[in-house]
Amino acid sequence: MTSILSGDETVLRYSATGPPELSEVAADAGVTVAAVGPSGAPAIEPLVSVTQGGQTTFHTRCSADELRELTAGLDDGLPTDLADAVVDHDPSATSLPVPDLAGLDAGTRRVTGGWGWRRPTDPDDHEAAGGFVTATAEETERAGESLRGRGWGDWCQDEPLADTWETARHTDGEATVVVNAHGTTADALLLASSPFDVLEGACATARTVDADRVVVYVSEADEDAAASVREAADAYPDLPVAADVVTGPSVYRAAEPTMAIEAVEGNHRLEARLRPPGPAEVGIDGRPTVVHTARTLAQLAHTLRQDGPTTRLVTVTGDVADPVTVELTEGDSLASAVDATTVEGSLKAACVGGRFGGLTASLDVTADPASLIDAGLGTEGVVEVLSESRCVVEFVGRRAQFAADENCGRCVPCREGTTQLAELLRDLYDGRYDRDGIEELDRVMRTSSICTFGVDAGRPARTAMAAFESEFEAHADGRCPAGACTAEVTP
Ligand code: SF4
Numbered sequence: 001m002t003s004i005l006s007g008d009e010t011v012l013r014y015s016a017t018g019p020p021e022l023s024e025v026a027a028d029a030g031v032t033v034a035a036v037g038p039s040g041a042p043a044i045e046p047l048v049s050v051t052q053g054g055q056t057t058f059h060t061r062c063s064a065d066e067l068r069e070l071t072a073g074l075d076d077g078l079p080t081d082l083a084d085a086v087v088d089h090d091p092s093a094t095s096l097p098v099p100d101l102a103g104l105d106a107g108t109r110r111v112t113g114g115w116g117w118r119r120p121t122d123p124d125d126h127e128a129a130g131g132f133v134t135a136t137a138e139e140t141e142r143a144g145e146s147l148r149g150r151g152w153g154d155w156c157q158d159e160p161l162a163d164t165w166e167t168a169r170h171t172d173g174e175a176t177v178v179v180n181a182h183g184t185t186a187d188a189l190l191l192a193s194s195p196f197d198v199l200e201g202a203c204a205t206a207r208t209v210d211a212d213r214v215v216v217y218v219s220e221a222d223e224d225a226a227a228s229v230r231e232a233a234d235a236y237p238d239l240p241v242a243a244d245v246v247t248g249p250s251v252y253r254a255a256e257p258t259m260a261i262e263a264v265e266g267n268h269r270l271e272a273r274l275r276p277p278g279p280a281e282v283g284i285d286g287r288p289t290v291v292h293t294a295r296t297l298a299q300l301a302h303t304l305r306q307d308g309p310t311t312r313l314v315t316v317t318g319d320v321a322d323p324v325t326v327e328l329t330e331g332d333s334l335a336s337a338v339d340a341t342t343v344e345g346s347l348k349a350a351c352v353g354g355r356f357g358g359l360t361a362s363l364d365v366t367a368d369p370a371s372l373i374d375a376g377l378g379t380e381g382v383v384e385v386l387s388e389s390r391c392v393v394e395f396v397g398r399r400a401q402f403a404a405d406e407n408c409g410r411c412v413p414c415r416e417g418t419t420q421l422a423e424l425l426r427d428l429y430d431g432r433y434d435r436d437g438i439e440e441l442d443r444v445m446r447t448s449s450i451c452t453f454g455v456d457a458g459r460p461a462r463t464a465m466a467a468f469e470s471e472f473e474a475h476a477d478g479r480c481p482a483g484a485c486t487a488e489v490t491p
Contacts, residue, residue, distance in 0.1 A: 353378015
């Protein structure tokens with residue numbers, strides 16, 4: 001099959017994750033049909049588009065009946081009268097011509113350029129878009145000196161990749177590259193919509209560390225992502241290393257890099273490993289192993305392929321009309337990501353950086369990791385919006401209880417600390433606010449827990465006390481300013 005990204009024929013694209021009837025109607029349209037991956041904006045899917053030359057119509061939440069209606073008139077030209085958006089573009093566009101549709105028109109589209117536009121597992125589309133460039137080990141090494149890991153599932157989270165590569169390269173034994181796509185929306189979307197980018201980054205890393213095996217690790221809840229990357233690995237031209245796809249339990253902690261290794265090895269009880277040594281020295285089956293998230297590896301592939309701004313994927317969730325995943329340059333503010341959707345009510349706070357992110361009242365902070373860390377926030381690439389009706393004390397209490405329930409139990413500071421933290425936050429409802437005690441407990445967890453789970457578990461409470469102290473004092477006085485805490489909902 002040749003690429004759909006060139007040529008003059010009419011191309012009908014539809015979301016591959018839509019209902020089966022959609023593909024049946026599309027197949028009868030009498031034009032070139034392409035099943036594409038998720039766009040990053042689930043609220044407008046199934047998304048259908050029709051392209052003729054340099055113009056594309058977009059049709060959101062398209063039902064089989066609507067598709068039947070628009071395909072019936074294709075002989076008369078593009079169905080612009082039925083479209084939610086129409087875009088003029090380069091006839092051989094390799095990236096989504098961005099329509100004026102909520103969720104798609106925010107940020108930039110570089111790593112996400114093929115989402116909703118290219119067939120995820122078709123090598124011709126990837127090739128036409130400039131993919132499968134084979135970078136030398138030296139070129140990759142240079143890129144890894146400045147590129148930082150993305151996500152808490154990356155062993156190089158917020159750190160340059162090259163140091164870890166060097167350790168793996170100089171450790172005896174054949175190395176392994178783990179693609180950790182477990183647990184975050186953006187990583188699963190990358191596998192579902194642009195798996196070749198992720199595999200390309202993994203292959204470049206494998207060349208650099210002399211690895212003979214790539215393992216893609218996915219939550220068992222992300223079936224579409226696992227199926228897509230399996231198909232892409234089979235279709236990858238001259239795949240330089242063996243590639244396996246392994247699924248693991250969907251619990252949050254399973255994304256931690258050493259627990260990911262435990263899961264890949266088939267261990268049922270997931271516990272973080274003591275470090276040092278880190279995985280680069282002793283990883284899967286004792287072999288040197290580098291663990292990167294799908295986000296890191298897709299970014300690496302794009303960096304090797306072309307110059308351009310370093311970007312971050314940010315998923316906006318919480319009290320918003322529709323969750324969305326957008327791509328920001330590191331100079332863009334997080335507020336611009338939230339602009340991609342609609343806050344339900346008015347924004348009171350946001351938890352920035354995932355389950356154990358930082359609470360803030362202001363999203364006027366740029367997406368680069370240094371700025372996020374300076375602001376006390378997390379770099380996980382998730383902004384969870386809390387509207388005026390939400391109580392931050394209740395929110396952080398539930399996060400502390402989640403940490404107490406979900407930690408792996410391996411180390412005392414996290415196992416006991418998260419339980420004590422939940423109790424100290426519950427004490428607020430009995431009139432006791434021990435700010436010093438909470439801060440001291442957080443400090444101990446942060447400085448002596450084995451893995452990132454325990455290091456970060458106190459961050460929601462710590463940052464909420466700094467930004468919303470009056471709410472903590474009010475609860476100790478028997479009041480919930482948001483009116484959200486009742487006997488039934490106290491943490
Ligand atoms: S920090 Fe928590 S999750 Fe990590 S090893 Fe310790 S108990 Fe387990």
